[in-house]
Amino acid sequence: MSDQLPMFPLSTVVFPGMSVPLHVFEDRYRMLVNHLLAVDDPAERVFGTVAIREGYEVGEHGAQSVYRVGCVLQLTEAGRRDDGTFDIVAVARERLMLEEMQRGVDFPQGVVAVLPEPEIEVPVEVLDRARATFTAFRVAMTELQGDPYSGTLPRDPDYLAWTLSALTPLPMAERQSLLEAEGATERLQLVTRLLTEELRAINVIPSLPATQVARTAWSPN
Incomplete structure (x- = not known):
């Protein structure tokens, strides 16, 4: 089953369980953080990330090529600076498969499917x-x-x-x-x-x- 999530591509690969600190300064990602903070239930303040294969995280031509397997992130901490930027911490949860990246009105959106981990006994x-x-x-x-x-x-x-x-x-x-x-x-x-x-x-x-x-x-x- 596919869902739509806000997307924040990064120039690094994130693994489930990782804590990811970010300084958010670009307008579209500041709007993404504001969108998440408006969600009442902290457990639902989630967005997706995939690693950038080619391109950059910022600017009009950012994230020109991304990998398709990434992670769902949950926003756990957010501090707003006087200049309107944010220092946030997110924790990576399950893996996702990015089926389609969409520009979105305020920030990037992605159509994603959660990837379950197979339950197999490890030798x-x-x-x-x-x-x-x-x-x-x-x-x-x-x-x-x-x-x-x-x-x-x-x-x-x-x-x-x-x-x-x-x-x-x-x-x-x-x-x-x-x-x-x-x-x-x-x-x-x-x-x-x-x-x-x-x-x-x-x-x-x-x-x-x-x-x-x-x-x-x-x-x-």
Whole structure:
């Protein structure tokens, strides 16, 4: 079943469970935030995002080409500055498939369908290998620049898959492939392979950590 959602394309890939801070300054997205704040039920203050494949987030020619798989975001915090811009925080919920992007009267709209996650038991060996590979990557990064992570990894396979996908520093296309993977098993196998490649890159070029080579920078909007 398809629904219409306000859309806020970003120059980064967002994964379910991520907290996304944004500084909103462009008129159309300020109107989007005002629209959300007018919704009485905070749980219904939702909008969609997809990563921008080519183009920019701002201006008349922004977001010229976007990926089709993204996430539903829920607005959780919003602060208005004196100049009318906003600092907001949104939390990513389920994945979505963008069927059609529409310009909308005040802000972009999208026709989207929620993508359910398949309920499949993840093999123990897939879980163990993913955890071990991330631990090795974390050790390697700590030796290079100090531990960039904190906390412990979740035990739930779905949460683990999303957490490793979000934490692994990768180019846009590879992060998108993790978002599009069908289920936790496929996602964990893919992130394990990508982390292994990162470890090889760190060993080959120790003076240039993989986190700083050809990485997609965060851009607010």
